[in-house]
Amino acid sequence: MTGTLYGLGLGPGDPELITLKAHRILSGVPVIAYPAPDTGPSFARQIAAPYIGAHQLEVPVIVPMRVERFPAQEVYDGAAETLARHLDAGSDVAVLCEGDPFFYGSFMYLFERLSGRYETEIVPGVSSMMAAAAALGRPLAARNDVLSIVPGPLDDDIMRARIEAAGAVAIIKVGRHFARIRALIKAMGLTSCAGYVERVSLAEQRVLPLADVVEDSAPYFSIILIYKGGEGWKARTAAATE
Amino acid sequence: MTGTLYGLGLGPGDPELITLKAHRILSGVPVIAYPAPDTGPSFARQIAAPYIGAHQLEVPVIVPMRVERFPAQEVYDGAAETLARHLDAGSDVAVLCEGDPFFYGSFMYLFERLSGRYETEIVPGVSSMMAAAAALGRPLAARNDVLSIVPGPLDDDIMRARIEAAGAVAIIKVGRHFARIRALIKAMGLTSCAGYVERVSLAEQRVLPLADVVEDSAPYFSIILIYKGGEGWKARTAAATE
Structure with missing residues (x-):
C-alpha cells in the first residue's frame, strides 16, 4: 500500500484561516513537505507551525526565491523523488501550500510529477x-x-x-x-x-x-x-x- | 456596547471546509443569520448545521430564489433592521455566507446597510x-x-x-x-x-x-x-x- 499525497491549502497567512479539513490532515500525516527559500523561513511552514508536532518528519523543498522566474524544474524532480520514497514506503505526505494549491501555486509542479503514480487529494484553501x-x-x-x-x-x-x-x-x-x-x-x-x-x-x-x-x-x-x-x-x- | 457583525465565509459546501476562525465565531455568537429561499432549506445553514447549537437564535433572511435577478432591496432593508436590533442589544451577529462573503455574495447587501453603524469583521472563505x-x-x-x-x-x-x-x-x-x-x-x-x-x-x-x-x-x-x-x-x- 502506497501513501496518499495531499496538497493542503493553508490560507493567506493567519493560522486560524486554515480549514478544519486541512487541520485534520496536517495533524495526522507522518511526512510534511513545504516550499522554502534558500535563506530564511518557509512562509507555508510558518502558517502551519502551530499544528506541526515533533514526531512529524519535515521535508523542505528548497526553491531559490531571489529570481522571480519559474524555478528550475530540477528542484521539483528531486523533491518529487524524495516524496515518492515516502509514499512508496506507505507514508501519507502533506505538501503545505500558501493560499490555495491550484491558484497560481507551485504545488502544481509536484502534482504533475506525482499524481499519476499515487492517490492524490487537493484540499482547497482561502486565497x-x-x-x-x-x-x-x-x-x-x-x-x-x-x-x-x-x-x-x-x-x-x-x-x-x-x-x-x-x-x-x-x-x-x-x-x-x-x-x-x-x-x-x-x-x-x-x-x-x-x-x-x-x-x-x-x-x-x-x-x-x-x-x-x-x-x-x-x-x-x-x-x-x-x-x-x-x-x-x-x-x-x-x-x-x- | 453594541454587538459585532460578522460575515462568515463557510466554504463551498463540505462542513469540513470551513476555517478554524469561522468555526470559532460560529460556535460563540448568540445570533446567526443566513439567506434562505422562500421554500426549501438554506444552503448556508446546511453547511453550518453541525456547528449550530440549540441555544443560538437563528434569523433566516428569506430571499426569493426563483427569479434569477437582484432580489428586492426591501428584503435586505427589513433584515438589516432585524439584525440592528440584536446588535443594539449588544449581541454579536454572524451572517452565514456560502463560499466567500465578498466573492459575488449577497452578504454585501447587509454589509452596506450595517457596516457603517456597527463594528464589522469579514472572515474570508474557500470559494x-x-x-x-x-x-x-x-x-x-x-x-x-x-x-x-x-x-x-x-x-x-x-x-x-x-x-x-x-x-x-x-x-x-x-x-x-x-x-x-x-x-x-x-x-x-x-x-x-x-x-x-x-x-x-x-x-x-x-x-x-x-x-x-x-x-x-x-x-x-x-x-x-x-x-x-x-x-x-x-x-x-x-x-x-x-
Whole structure:
C-alpha cells in the first residue's frame, strides 16, 4: 500500500484561516513537505507551525526565491523523488501550500510529477485575494461583474487591456513591479477605486488606498484590488485615510 | 456596547471546509443569520448545521430564489433592521455566507446597510471556484495566466470576448444558461479544455469533462472551468472519461 499525497491549502497567512479539513490532515500525516527559500523561513511552514508536532518528519523543498522566474524544474524532480520514497514506503505526505494549491501555486509542479503514480487529494484553501477584499471591506466582485486576476509581471499593454475589459481586477505578484503598475493605474484614471493590501491577515498587515502608498516598491506578498463601479468603495477608502 | 457583525465565509459546501476562525465565531455568537429561499432549506445553514447549537437564535433572511435577478432591496432593508436590533442589544451577529462573503455574495447587501453603524469583521472563505479546480485535479491558473471569472448570465458577445482574452476562465452562476454557454464554448473550439463541476465538495458532487455532460440544464451551484493552455488538463479529463 502506497501513501496518499495531499496538497493542503493553508490560507493567506493567519493560522486560524486554515480549514478544519486541512487541520485534520496536517495533524495526522507522518511526512510534511513545504516550499522554502534558500535563506530564511518557509512562509507555508510558518502558517502551519502551530499544528506541526515533533514526531512529524519535515521535508523542505528548497526553491531559490531571489529570481522571480519559474524555478528550475530540477528542484521539483528531486523533491518529487524524495516524496515518492515516502509514499512508496506507505507514508501519507502533506505538501503545505500558501493560499490555495491550484491558484497560481507551485504545488502544481509536484502534482504533475506525482499524481499519476499515487492517490492524490487537493484540499482547497482561502486565497489571499479573498482575504484582501475582506481586509479592505469591499466586495471583490458582485452581480454580473467580470473579475480578472492579472499577474503583476505582465507588460503594460496587456495589463491595460485586461483592466479595461473587467469590472473588477485583482493584481497579484505585485512585488518589484509595484511602481510601474501604480503609474499605469494612475494613467488609466483608476487610482481612486484601487486598494492596496500587504501581508494580508498577518500581524504586520497593511491596508490602504493605493493613492496613499508612499513607497515605490512592495513586498512579494502584496495585492492591488480595483473595483471600478464602486462608489461605496471610493467613499470607504477615502474615509479610511482620515 | 453594541454587538459585532460578522460575515462568515463557510466554504463551498463540505462542513469540513470551513476555517478554524469561522468555526470559532460560529460556535460563540448568540445570533446567526443566513439567506434562505422562500421554500426549501438554506444552503448556508446546511453547511453550518453541525456547528449550530440549540441555544443560538437563528434569523433566516428569506430571499426569493426563483427569479434569477437582484432580489428586492426591501428584503435586505427589513433584515438589516432585524439584525440592528440584536446588535443594539449588544449581541454579536454572524451572517452565514456560502463560499466567500465578498466573492459575488449577497452578504454585501447587509454589509452596506450595517457596516457603517456597527463594528464589522469579514472572515474570508474557500470559494467554490477553488474547490472546483481541486475536484477536477487541475490548476485554476498558473504562472502569468490571466484568470477571468465570468458570470453565466452575460451575453454571448461579452462572454466570448472575455474568454478569448484570458488564459483561464471560470464561468459561475451557470444554472439555466448552461446549454447556451456550452454551445458558445463549442463554437470557440474550447470544449476539449473545459471541465464541469456540480455541487462541488458535497456528497452528490459531479465532476466531468464538459463534453460528457448530457443534460441541457445545470443546477444553480455549477461551474465551468476552462484552461486553455492545459495539455495536461486535456489528458487528465480524457483519462477521466475512460
